[in-house]
Amino acid sequence: MSNQLTPFNFEGANVQVIKDENNEPWFLAKDICAILGYTNVSQTISDNCVAKGISKRYTPTSGGNQELIYINEGNFYRLIVKSNKPEAERFESWVCDEVLPQIRKTGSYSTQQKRLTANEILAQSAMALVEHDKRLAATEHEVKKVVAKVEQTASRVEQISVDLRNGVPRGFISKKNARRMYSQGLSNDVFERALTAYNVPTQKYVHYAEGHQVQTFAYQEDHIPTAIAHFIRDLEQKTSCQCFSRVLNKRVNYVKIPNYGLKGGASTGVSNHV
Numbered sequence: 158m159s160n161q162l163t164p165f166n167f168e169g170a171n172v173q174v175i176k177d178e179n180n181e182p183w184f185l186a187k188d189i190c191a192i193l194g195y196t197n198v199s200q201t202i203s204d205n206c207v208a209k210g211i212s213k214r215y216t217p218t219s220g221g222n223q224e225l226i227y228i229n230e231g232n233f234y235r236l237i238v239k240s241n242k243p244e245a246e247r248f249e250s251w252v253c254d255e256v257l258p259q260i261r262k263t264g265s266y267s268t269q270q271k272r273l274t275a276n277e278i279l280a281q282s283a284m285a286l287v288e289h290d291k292r293l294a295a296t297e298h299e300v301k302k303v304v305a306k307v308e309q310t311a312s313r314v315e316q317i318s319v320d321l322r323n324g325v326p327r328g329f330i331s332k333k334n335a336r337r338m339y340s341q342g343l344s345n346d347v348f349e350r351a352l353t354a355y356n357v358p359t360q361k362y363v364h365y366a367e368g369h370q371v372q373t374f375a376y377q378e379d380h381i382p383t384a385i386a387h388f389i390r391d392l393e394q395k396t397s398c399q400c401f402s403r404v405l406n407k408r409v410n411y412v413k414i415p416n417y418g419l420k421g422g423a424s425t426g427v428s429n430h431v
Contacts, residue, residue: 167192167248175214175227182257183212183227192248193240198226205239206232207288230257234285324362329375339381341389347402347409348385352376354404355384389413 165172170192173185187198195201202211210229215222228236237249325331330338332349340348358377363370392400392413400411 167251168244173216181230183214183229184233185216186211186226186228189228189233189236192242193236193245194242195236195240201236202226202228202232205235205292207235231284231288235288238285238289323364325375326360326362328377328379329360329362330378330381331375332373335376335378335381339385341385343385343389343411344409347405347411350405351388351402352381352384355380355387357381357384 165174170188172188172192174182175185176182186202190196190198190201206228210232212227212229213224214227216225218225233252234249237245323331335352336345336348343351357380359374360377361372361374364373388402388404391404392402392409392411394413395401395408398410398412399408400413401408
């Protein structure tokens with residue numbers, strides 16, 4: 158990329174450009190951000206620009222040579238599309254119609270301009286909008302994942318709170334909540350037999366229900382996921398709705414679905430209770 162700066166002026170604001178080996182322009186990011194109303198240059202570039210269209214170059218400034226951020230033409234359009242400044246549209250038209258054609262033709266900007274065709278301008282704007290829509294869709298997907306995780310965590314916190322109020326020891330989980338959280342479609346009986354077979358630790362506690370003391374037990378929670386993953390992995394599908402368990406030495410009503418649980422081939426499934 159060339160180190161030669163090409164300065165030009167938009168309504169009193171300076172914008173500096175560097176050309177690459179293909180004679181394509183790279184805009185000084187802080188100049189573009191200033192015109193379009195972006196206050197945090199680094200954050201704006203990180204949030205809105207494609208990485209391959211970002212470059213850092215040492216540039217002469219009043220304070221000496223400094224490493225500054227430059228963006229390519231594609232990223233320039235992305236910032237244009239997302240700007241709320243009223244002059245953004247005028248800035249885009251001026252750069253597209255006057256500056257860029259002249260830079261590509263002569264290597265600098267002058268008052269003799271070659272205008273882009275209407276179709277070229279529409280194509281460039283359409284590409285920028287497509288990129289904007291892709292980033293928006295990706296953001297919405299991430300937001301949905303975060304919301305689902307928060308809801309799951311809130312549900313688990315509520316379950317822990319209920320267990321603690323009911324006397325369940327810390328680090329343990331009641332049988333009811335264990336089935337709700339970790340059964341993976343196994344019937345209650347098979348789920349509890351599997352935990353017993355894999356020696357998941359339990360602890361007795363007294364549960365108070367309707368004024369009566371009920372002695373029961375809870376499972377040590379951090380042992381449950383691995384035990385169930387092992388159990389399901391070892392199930393052998395015999396019919397469309399039944400598996401054979403070597404651990405329990407019996408058939409259980411269950412349909413395995415591949416690719417769950419332990420690395421290397423465990424499964425989950427759905428129970429088909431009689």
